[in-house]
Amino acid sequence: MNEIVIKKNLAPDVWLMGIFSPQVAKKAKPGQFVILRVVEKGERIPLTIADFDREKGIVYIIFQVVGKTTAILATLNEKDSIEDFVGPLGMPYEHNPDDKSYLFIAGGLGIPAIFSKVKMLYSEGKKIDIIIGGRSKENIFFEDELKKYCDNLYISTNDGSYGKKGFVTDVLKDLLESGKRYDEVFAVGPILMMKAVVDITRQYNIKTLVSLNPIMVDGTGMCGGCRVLVGNEVKFACVDGPIFNGFDVDFESLIKRNSYYQDIEKEAFEKHKCKIGLGD
Amino acid sequence: MDAFKRVPVQEQSPDERIKNFDEVCLGYSEDEAILEAQRCLQCKNAPCVKGCPVEVKIPEFISLIRERKFKEGYFKILETNLLPAICGRVCPQETQCEQNCVRGIKGEPIAIGKLERFVADWFRQNCEFEFELPEPNNRKVAIIGSGPAGLSCASGLAKLGYKVTVFEAFHKLGGVLYYGIPEFRLPKEVVEWEIENLKKMGVEFRINMVFGKTFDLNDLKDEDFEAVFISSGAGLPSFLNIEGELLNGIYSANEFLTRINLMKAYKFPEYDTPIKLGKKVGVIGGGNVAMDAARVARRLGAEVYILYRRTEAEMPARKEEIMHAKEEGIEIIELVSPVRFIGDENGHVKALELVKMQLTEPDKSGRCGVKPIEGSNFVFEADNFIVAIGQSPNPLVKKAIPELELNPNGSIKVDQNLMTNIEGVFAGGDIVTGAATVILAMAMGKKAAQSIDNYLKMKNKERK
Numbered sequence A: 001m002n003e004i005v006i007k008k009n010l011a012p013d014v015w016l017m018g019i020f021s022p023q024v025a026k027k028a029k030p031g032q033f034v035i036l037r038v039v040e041k042g043e044r045i046p047l048t049i050a051d052f053d054r055e056k057g058i059v060y061i062i063f064q065v066v067g068k069t070t071a072i073l074a075t076l077n078e079k080d081s082i083e084d085f086v087g088p089l090g091m092p093y094e095h096n097p098d099d100k101s102y103l104f105i106a107g108g109l110g111i112p113a114i115f116s117k118v119k120m121l122y123s124e125g126k127k128i129d130i131i132i133g134g135r136s137k138e139n140i141f142f143e144d145e146l147k148k149y150c151d152n153l154y155i156s157t158n159d160g161s162y163g164k165k166g167f168v169t170d171v172l173k174d175l176l177e178s179g180k181r182y183d184e185v186f187a188v189g190p191i192l193m194m195k196a197v198v199d200i201t202r203q204y205n206i207k208t209l210v211s212l213n214p215i216m217v218d219g220t221g222m223c224g225g226c227r228v229l230v231g232n233e234v235k236f237a238c239v240d241g242p243i244f245n246g247f248d249v250d251f252e253s254l255i256k257r258n259s260y261y262q263d264i265e266k267e268a269f270e271k272h273k274c275k276i277g278l279g280d
Numbered sequence B: 001m002d003a004f005k006r007v008p009v010q011e012q013s014p015d016e017r018i019k020n021f022d023e024v025c026l027g028y029s030e031d032e033a034i035l036e037a038q039r040c041l042q043c044k045n046a047p048c049v050k051g052c053p054v055e056v057k058i059p060e061f062i063s064l065i066r067e068r069k070f071k072e073g074y075f076k077i078l079e080t081n082l083l084p085a086i087c088g089r090v091c092p093q094e095t096q097c098e099q100n101c102v103r104g105i106k107g108e109p110i111a112i113g114k115l116e117r118f119v120a121d122w123f124r125q126n127c128e129f130e131f132e133l134p135e136p137n138n139r140k141v142a143i144i145g146s147g148p149a150g151l152s153c154a155s156g157l158a159k160l161g162y163k164v165t166v167f168e169a170f171h172k173l174g175g176v177l178y179y180g181i182p183e184f185r186l187p188k189e190v191v192e193w194e195i196e197n198l199k200k201m202g203v204e205f206r207i208n209m210v211f212g213k214t215f216d217l218n219d220l221k222d223e224d225f226e227a228v229f230i231s232s233g234a235g236l237p238s239f240l241n242i243e244g245e246l247l248n249g250i251y252s253a254n255e256f257l258t259r260i261n262l263m264k265a266y267k268f269p270e271y272d273t274p275i276k277l278g279k280k281v282g283v284i285g286g287g288n289v290a291m292d293a294a295r296v297a298r299r300l301g302a303e304v305y306i307l308y309r310r311t312e313a314e315m316p317a318r319k320e321e322i323m324h325a326k327e328e329g330i331e332i333i334e335l336v337s338p339v340r341f342i343g344d345e346n347g348h349v350k351a352l353e354l355v356k357m358q359l360t361e362p363d364k365s366g367r368c369g370v371k372p373i374e375g376s377n378f379v380f381e382a383d384n385f386i387v388a389i390g391q392s393p394n395p396l397v398k399k400a401i402p403e404l405e406l407n408p409n410g411s412i413k414v415d416q417n418l419m420t421n422i423e424g425v426f427a428g429g430d431i432v433t434g435a436a437t438v439i440l441a442m443a444m445g446k447k448a449a450q451s452i453d454n455y456l457k458m459k460n461k462e463r464k
């Protein structure tokens, strides 16, 4: 169970893994996520289902090494197994069948979160534009895979080493200013990026969905740790989301909540690096 | 020996125990148990039995203790109660069996719970659990949730020869017994022992299976399950719905206890799940959950206050646990109700505004109501707050079975045989009663096993 059948490096510190989990693959839908626990003493962390293969029973995840748990996960190899792998969790992505044109905007690790949605919509004959962005050329991945499922793919890098110099929102502004219109914009990535997107699309009154990433524990609605404020109502992102209408989301409180454990998690990561001899 | 007084039970001293998560109550020795058992009057009409929701044969098992027949005593309890080591520890005995004890009229009631626990622990430490598997009938039943309701239903059906599979959303089994009630009140080892026994009885457990997400009723049908028992508990935490509840540093009791019990966050960073707790903690609520959260916070080194709307006398928590909490230095602030949380510039909570409450005349049921005293608001500063004001059934199940009939409070509606409005689908435990007790959940699981057996036998006849 939960055997790693594929492992690939996509970018510095970014890994793709195919996990053998027929039960999750069988039910997975675009927009959902899994919760996994790498080792017995590990924590439960959520990762988006980037793609799935029902026949082979494989679920694909893409993750970036940002702390201790993702670092441990990255040390596993093909044929190793993950302790626990639960899902699919959260509400699947739903779209209005009448909508015809979509713009997907993904920053950094948001890219995996758009892949399966883009694939699904493209197969339904929708018009799809995509903007992906990262710090530098080496942080842009999945470009070829995405190209297969869209009409236009735009790229931005902060340092200008690839595509347009700047942020994904700069590309967004250009597109909208040049008169491009979409029935729906879907943004996923760092919280500040999603907020910046919403601040722009609101002016044009274009429906905008975002996929939120609050800190989770169980992922089944029993702890309330993932609560977010949406339209002045408290929602549990793991069961009510993670996708919400971007215009209604209170990003400020989400940013603060997501930073809560940062200091002690960082400390634990440093200690871990020392122990395995990576530290300086 | 004073026949009116209980044989005292050894406990870790408060100073010591607030530094560890080991069990507080150490239990009776053989001789102590026998001494306490000798106080029992062996009443003919045994009123104690009527106080017990599963009618444990109390005078009989106590009499066996007197004869040092501990093993026989254990099996006597087992005739009606599947989980004596657990119930002996967590049952609200003072309002159940012990409340009715004749000894209690003039003195202290017999320590029935402690004796029950004694024989169960004695058996666990001295005997192997052996079980003669019945003739299998090759009929499959699925159980959703591995709390006390699910475990007892599994046991009942396994004994009748059914092939039982328990599906559990978490990576550990036992439900609230595992992730809710802390180690110092119910060692996980006890729960694990019971589950091992069920495995020996042929019960299959599948972890990481979320009903409504990983699988649904159709999948169960495809796997030839003929009946389903839903025992998914009351997992949805209630919040106060007041200003500031999203501030950092405010936990639901569920989150706090799950981090600690299930994920072992108190051992961070050896274990990877973090927890943060400042010097001063306010716990809102007055039930068992609030007591557990408060006592865990105390063990993490905090100065802890329980903030409760009514008075201590009205607290739904077990008396023994309120006493333990107070011994551990936890202070109870009565007659206060939360108004709003106040945060600092970083989005962390720093205080809670409370309003003082006053008791009103008792209503027909004899319970006093409360109402706020206008203008009595004050600010209570603390580094963290834990909200323990109750929980309700998790809506995942309903979402997965839209046609399932519910009661107005969101719990599942069942008939007298615990069958829901869907044929072959039964339910019991907290998902039916709302947050209740271990023994009630267990009793319903047992009853469901009987109902499922009847139902499947009848179905068989119809088929023939």
Ligand SMILES: Cc1cc2nc3c(=O)[nH]c(=O)nc-3n(C[C@H](O)[C@H](O)[C@H](O)COP(=O)(O)OP(=O)(O)OC[C@H]3O[C@@H](n4cnc5c(N)ncnc54)[C@H](O)[C@@H]3O)c2cc1C
Pocket (backbone or CB within 6 Å): A033, A043, A044, A045, A046, A047, A048, A049, A062, A063, A064, A065, A066, A067, A068, A069, A070, A071, A109, A112, A113, A212, A213, A214, A215, A216, A217, A242, A258, A259, A262, A265, A266, A269
């Ligand atoms: C629905 C959802 C989908 C996600 N999908 C992906 C994905 O596809 N790829 C990916 O790389 N990352 C994804 N994340 C984020 C991922 O869960 C975190 O990067 C991971 O938990 C970090 O763990 P760590 O121990 O390595 O780092 P840490 O140092 O512990 O944390 C780094 C940061 O990750 C976040 N984080 C920490 N713990 C949790 C937690 N239990 N739950 C959620 N966030 C946490 C916090 O913002 C924290 O500041 C997703 C998060 C959510 C909620």
Ligand SMILES: Cc1cc2nc3c(=O)[nH]c(=O)nc-3n(C[C@H](O)[C@H](O)[C@H](O)COP(=O)(O)OP(=O)(O)OC[C@H]3O[C@@H](n4cnc5c(N)ncnc54)[C@H](O)[C@@H]3O)c2cc1C
Pocket (backbone or CB within 6 Å): B090, B091, B092, B144, B145, B146, B147, B148, B149, B150, B167, B168, B169, B170, B173, B174, B175, B176, B177, B180, B181, B209, B210, B211, B212, B231, B232, B233, B234, B235, B257, B288, B289, B292, B318, B394, B396, B397, B428, B429, B430, B431, B435, B436, B437, B438, B439, B441
């Ligand atoms: C902190 C705390 C302290 C308590 N103290 C006491 C006490 O001292 N004495 C007492 O008698 N009672 C106490 N109780 C109450 C008692 O624990 C419960 O009444 C009892 O556990 C209910 O049993 P249950 O089997 O119905 O549900 P639970 O024990 O809640 O078990 C339900 C199980 O179902 C699983 N589940 C939920 N949804 C799904 C799904 N969709 N798919 C698969 N699995 C699912 C859950 O993960 C869980 O394991 C306490 C409760 C809490 C929270």
Ligand code: SF4
Pocket (backbone or CB within 6 Å): B051, B052, B053, B054, B055, B056, B058, B081, B087, B088, B091, B092, B093, B096, B097, B098, B112, B113, B116, B439
């Ligand atoms: S099961 Fe509970 S109520 Fe019944 S005898 Fe045992 S402790 Fe008392």
Ligand code: SF4
Pocket (backbone or CB within 6 Å): B039, B040, B041, B042, B043, B046, B047, B048, B049, B058, B059, B100, B101, B102, B103, B110, B112
């Ligand atoms: S009521 Fe008390 S004294 Fe009488 S049989 Fe029961 S436990 Fe013994």
Ligand code: FES
Pocket (backbone or CB within 6 Å): A215, A216, A217, A218, A219, A220, A221, A222, A223, A224, A225, A226, A227, A236, A237, A238, A239
């Ligand atoms: S992660 Fe616990 S309720 Fe969402």
Ligand SMILES: [Mg+2]
Pocket (backbone or CB within 6 Å): A043, A067, A068, A069, A265, B272
């Ligand atoms: Mg971490």
